[in-house]
Amino acid sequence: METRISDSGLSDKEKAEARKSLDSLLVIVNDKDSTQEQKDTAAALARGMGEALNLSQDTTLSKEDRARYARIALGVSLATQKFTDPNASIGDQLIYGEVLENLNVIISNLSGNPELDAESKAFYSQWADVILGGVLAVQQPGTAPTNPEDKKKIQEQLQKNAAALKTYQSASASESDRAAAKATLDEQAAATTNSQYQALVEELKRLKAPQTCLDAVQNRTQQAGWPDGSLWGLTDKDCADTVKAGAADSSSDWSALFECVLNEPFSTCAPRIPE
Known part of the structure; x- marks a missing residue:
């Protein structure tokens, strides 16, 4: 993982953020007091960040696609810091944890599904990029909503979009569930x-x-x-x-x-x- 971070196109500052996130996840994985669920979630987040970094360095992809995957890797990294922040509220941790879990499934599919065509990859990666952009904006000073009521409303919408994207790209989802997820994404795309x-x-x-x-x-x-x-x-x-x-x-x-x-x-x- 360290090699992937070092070889990535991220800036030195962004690489430092990615290493910080990775370290926080490894602490959870190696902590004897962590529950198995916490360890599994932390390991999955580390894998998701690594897979996004791998895609950002895939020379068979366009420069634009590689840049998008680099943003996704950084987004997972920064949102992970919120998820692992001991000072974050339980509500924030649960929401970020669920959004990241859903996005990790999408990233894994992008990197590990040989049957996924280029058009589908572009669709899913663009949505992952948009959702992560919202996840970061809702927690960063200067862009985050200052009112808790506003923040909760935006977090819920991002959570809904991530869940819809996860369902829509799932081969095991029913046709009716995929249709409902697609309707959610279409409504968002038409905003x-x-x-x-x-x-x-x-x-x-x-x-x-x-x-x-x-x-x-x-x-x-x-x-x-x-x-x-x-x-x-x-x-x-x-x-x-x-x-x-x-x-x-x-x-x-x-x-x-x-x-x-x-x-x-x-x-x-x-x-x-x-x-």
Whole structure:
């Protein structure tokens, strides 16, 4: 595993993070006081990170695909630190543990299923990348929701998406379960084509929102859906001035929504979205 980290395309700082995560997992595996379930989970996470690193170095893949797998390896590494953090809440540990477990199944399938065609690999890896991006954003200072109610809502959506992706790529899942999982993923994928989302973007542009704000709203929408992902994006620091300006513009139908995002948990603001 150390060789995989050393030979990866990660930066020195990212390699240090990966080693830190690996060390924390090995502590659990080797601790006589760890339960068998804890040891199995830690070992699976280490394997998932290693498999993603292997894929990131596979020269038969495109440069774009290798970069995506490197991001996935780093994402598993950073989310693992949350899962193994003794100061994290039990709720956080359970959610991150379940999301990572589901993503590990996907990564194992990507690396170990010779029957998986290139189109399917691209589909699953792109989704894993998006979900992990959300997992990281929801815990990183500067992007994490500050209200516990908001954080819980976003975590639940990420958990739901990871579970759907796991089911959809499972050969043993029933057709009805796979169809339901596909519907969940299709709904998420269509979030940025939602007419209300597009109307929100137009309003942000009218308010001369910086591109960094527009990017934040788009990224969060892709990760956590409409409307909660979009409202989460509005709380980004790069949207602060725009949201304040929108709240102050009483002539706009969107004013009540922006005011709500300023003063209330964003997950309670959906009823303020103009019809």
